[in-house]
Amino acid sequence: MNNKDSALHVQEGIPQPEQVSPYFQYKRKKRFSADAAFEGILKGDRVILSQAITIIESTAKQDIELANSIIERCLPYSGNSIRIGITGVPGVGKSTFIEAFGKYLTSIGKKIAVLAVDPSSERSKGSILGDKTRMEELSIDPKAFIRPSPSGLTLGGVARKTRETIILCEAAGFDVIIIETVGVGQSETVVKSMVDFFLLLMLSGAGDELQGIKRGIMEMADALVITKADGDNVAKAIAAKALYKSALQLFPKNENGWIPPVDTCSVFINETISNIWKIIEEFENQTKTNGFFVKHRTEQSVKTFFDWMNDLLKEHFYSNSLIENNINEMIPEIKIGNLSPYQAGTKLVHKYLKK
Amino acid sequence: MNNKDSALHVQEGIPQPEQVSPYFQYKRKKRFSADAAFEGILKGDRVILSQAITIIESTAKQDIELANSIIERCLPYSGNSIRIGITGVPGVGKSTFIEAFGKYLTSIGKKIAVLAVDPSSERSKGSILGDKTRMEELSIDPKAFIRPSPSGLTLGGVARKTRETIILCEAAGFDVIIIETVGVGQSETVVKSMVDFFLLLMLSGAGDELQGIKRGIMEMADALVITKADGDNVAKAIAAKALYKSALQLFPKNENGWIPPVDTCSVFINETISNIWKIIEEFENQTKTNGFFVKHRTEQSVKTFFDWMNDLLKEHFYSNSLIENNINEMIPEIKIGNLSPYQAGTKLVHKYLKK
Numbered sequence: 001m002n003n004k005d006s007a008l009h010v011q012e013g014i015p016q017p018e019q020v021s022p023y024f025q026y027k028r029k030k031r032f033s034a035d036a037a038f039e040g041i042l043k044g045d046r047v048i049l050s051q052a053i054t055i056i057e058s059t060a061k062q063d064i065e066l067a068n069s070i071i072e073r074c075l076p077y078s079g080n081s082i083r084i085g086i087t088g089v090p091g092v093g094k095s096t097f098i099e100a101f102g103k104y105l106t107s108i109g110k111k112i113a114v115l116a117v118d119p120s121s122e123r124s125k126g127s128i129l130g131d132k133t134r135m136e137e138l139s140i141d142p143k144a145f146i147r148p149s150p151s152g153l154t155l156g157g158v159a160r161k162t163r164e165t166i167i168l169c170e171a172a173g174f175d176v177i178i179i180e181t182v183g184v185g186q187s188e189t190v191v192k193s194m195v196d197f198f199l200l201l202m203l204s205g206a207g208d209e210l211q212g213i214k215r216g217i218m219e220m221a222d223a224l225v226i227t228k229a230d231g232d233n234v235a236k237a238i239a240a241k242a243l244y245k246s247a248l249q250l251f252p253k254n255e256n257g258w259i260p261p262v263d264t265c266s267v268f269i270n271e272t273i274s275n276i277w278k279i280i281e282e283f284e285n286q287t288k289t290n291g292f293f294v295k296h297r298t299e300q301s302v303k304t305f306f307d308w309m310n311d312l313l314k315e316h317f318y319s320n321s322l323i324e325n326n327i328n329e330m331i332p333e334i335k336i337g338n339l340s341p342y343q344a345g346t347k348l349v350h351k352y353l354k355k
Numbered sequence: 356m357n358n359k360d361s362a363l364h365v366q367e368g369i370p371q372p373e374q375v376s377p378y379f380q381y382k383r384k385k386r387f388s389a390d391a392a393f394e395g396i397l398k399g400d401r402v403i404l405s406q407a408i409t410i411i412e413s414t415a416k417q418d419i420e421l422a423n424s425i426i427e428r429c430l431p432y433s434g435n436s437i438r439i440g441i442t443g444v445p446g447v448g449k450s451t452f453i454e455a456f457g458k459y460l461t462s463i464g465k466k467i468a469v470l471a472v473d474p475s476s477e478r479s480k481g482s483i484l485g486d487k488t489r490m491e492e493l494s495i496d497p498k499a500f501i502r503p504s505p506s507g508l509t510l511g512g513v514a515r516k517t518r519e520t521i522i523l524c525e526a527a528g529f530d531v532i533i534i535e536t537v538g539v540g541q542s543e544t545v546v547k548s549m550v551d552f553f554l555l556l557m558l559s560g561a562g563d564e565l566q567g568i569k570r571g572i573m574e575m576a577d578a579l580v581i582t583k584a585d586g587d588n589v590a591k592a593i594a595a596k597a598l599y600k601s602a603l604q605l606f607p608k609n610e611n612g613w614i615p616p617v618d619t620c621s622v623f624i625n626e627t628i629s630n631i632w633k634i635i636e637e638f639e640n641q642t643k644t645n646g647f648f649v650k651h652r653t654e655q656s657v658k659t660f661f662d663w664m665n666d667l668l669k670e671h672f673y674s675n676s677l678i679e680n681n682i683n684e685m686i687p688e689i690k691i692g693n694l695s696p697y698q699a700g701t702k703l704v705h706k707y708l709k710k
Contacts (some may be wrong), residue, residue, distance in 0.1 A: 071695050079692055160697050167695070216574060247602060298690045305682075305689050305696035312704040313668045334655045334660050337434055340426050340522070341660035342515050349667040 034069035044173045046145055052168055057150040057161050071164055074171035081170045082284055083177045087192040088201030094180060095134040097201060100267035104144035104274055105176055112176040113127050113169040116149035117162050130201045155310040159190045188331060192220045193300055197280050200224045204237040222260050223279050235266040254322035256292035258283060325354055356384050391423035401500055407523055412505040413464035413477050414518050424655030426519055429526035430566045436525045436640055438532045440546040445662055448582045449535060450489040452556060455622035458533055459629055461498035467531040468524040471504035473518050477595035511666040514545045545577045548655055552635050559592035577615050578634050592619040613638060
């Protein structure tokens with residue numbers, strides 16, 4: 001097949017995959033087939049992986065079918081990684097941590113993929129992973145693959161694309177998938193719903209430690225790590241650790257029996273980085289033994305199925321211009337108490353469904 | 356009007372409104388008009404209020420229009436109460452507390468309505484408010500009105516009915532609306548979304564205080580009160596208070612500037628009950644001064660509008676038998692990883708919307 005050949009041709013001529021924009025390659029060489037993409041992904045070809053992800057992220061009609069075919073082929077080869085979500089407020093040192101953590105993982109032979117979930121990446125360019133230079137060493141590590149958040153999509157859209165990218169990365173043989181997000185919004189819940197392990201990075205400091213962390217995020221964490229625990233910061237970090245430990249004790253036990261540990265780390269002290277991997281390995285062992293690991297993934301998939309249908313239903317409803325106009329007219333009446341939100345809502349939905 | 360007359364006639368003959376089932380009255384006397392209902396509600400007639408609530412809770416087609424007319428008339432007269440949500444795990448003493456708290460409020464001249472949100476009331480009959488005898492004194496207090504949770508509805512349905520019941524109770528002149536719920540599930544979020552002030556009752560005890568309280572509920576609380584702080588329990592309650600206080604300090608500040616206080620109480624010590632009312636009055640003053648009170652209610656109404664539309668869209672989709680069959684066929688495939696939840700969901704929603 002011609003499509004297939006041209007895709008393979010792309011691969012041959014490029015020994016340094018990141019030097020030329022994969023998207024540019026994709027545009028220049030036109031379309032490749034699902035078979036060619038699948039074959040390349042399975043071989044671990046990062047150029048083809050990048051191109052395939054670009055197709056998945058595309059909202060162009062002609063790409064959707066191709067994307068679906070690629071995913072379908074990769075699905076049976078996916079699932080063999082540990083998926084780690086990492087969050088924390090801006091300034092906590094996420095990129096620095098991920099670089100150090102990633103380098104450690106590749107040094108012990110792991111292949112890692114770093115993805116990002118940031119629905120605001122269009123607005124606040126560079127907030128996470130937008131600027132690969134913030135992970136200078138990791139971005140040129142042959143065992144690491146870094147991909148910024150798809151832009152210009154809603155949170156539901158970003159979630160979908162990221163989840164499908166995980167499938168492709170797993171089929172490409174990556175052992176550890178790291179999903180980075182910013183600890184200030186709704187995206188944490190979405191990331192939590194697609195990972196096996198959720199790591200919350202925290203700053204040491206006095207008193208108001210949780211300021212800035214959105215309510216509820218701490219509860220989601222499978223481990224809490226205080227960053228920058230070096231030099232003058234050590235004492236503060238240790239104090240923060242004790243504080244968080246006692247706070248976490250107040251939360252009810254996790255369904256999986258895991259008690260989220262609290263630790264400190266510094267990118268300058270290798271042992272503190274490897275300790276975090278030890279925690280994750282222990283979590284993996286424990287939850288694989290008690291069956292929660294698989295159970296959790298199965299539940300995630302089913303929940304994603306329903307969440308996605310609900311998202312689509314809403315998307316279709318609210319993008320209807322007639323509905324939109326009606327909503328805009330009704331809101332002021334609801335606000336001043338002249339219209340019941342229930343009656344207004346019922347009226348609109350019935351109107352829409354009759355249409 | 357004949358309808359109107361018969362409704363008023365109901366009222367005349369019954370000096371003890373709670374002796375005869377209002378629903379029975381409603382059935383026997385047939386239908387009354389929205390005008391008659393509105394007039395009776397505005398006068399504070401509790402029989403008519405009960406009947407009107409029964410119409411609102413009804414799912415019969417012929418009642419829906421009447422219910423809407425009644426709500427429409429009452430809406431401009433609603434909003435003048437403080438709405439208090441009260442939750443806590445079974446055994447915390449919710450009914451006992453509400454009885455003592457309610458009696459205190461009526462003793463200082465307040466008219467109070469106690470409603471319940473319990474989507475499981477069909478299954479676990481009597482779990483909350485089902486058994487009025489648990490509030491013996493309050494249920495015969497002429498200044499109090501107690502209404503159990505509407506049964507046989509989904510959480511969305513219960514929420515809607517409760518919210519509309521609040522409108523009627525406010526139009527009937529009740530100053531304080533108490534919404535009771537069980538601190539073990541999703542209903543807290545729903546109650547939180549319809550009240551001004553959310554009170555979490557907690558048991559004193561050692562170590563694992565938060566066990567049994569669903570994650571996230573503590574964060575919603577505007578005040579945390581440790582019950583049964585009498586006799587041998589006092590020391591434990593004081594210790595629990597200190598513990599909760601330090602735990603709450605870890606949470607970020609509320610948007611409204613309010614710092615949730617922690618207190619102990621005993622239904623045998625009047626002062627501890629009146630203290631809780633003082634806390635709520637302080638909250639009301641503070642949030643009315645800084646504008647948050649009105650802002651919060653406005654936001655709640657708009658959110659309810661969208662939530663309700665989303666509920667209806669889902670309800671209509673999932674009650675479609677073709678969709679249901681497809682979902683049941685797809686779930687096992689999704690679980691074993693043969694089918695992407697996104698592709699499956701997209702397929703189904705497109706099928707449904709084309710129909």
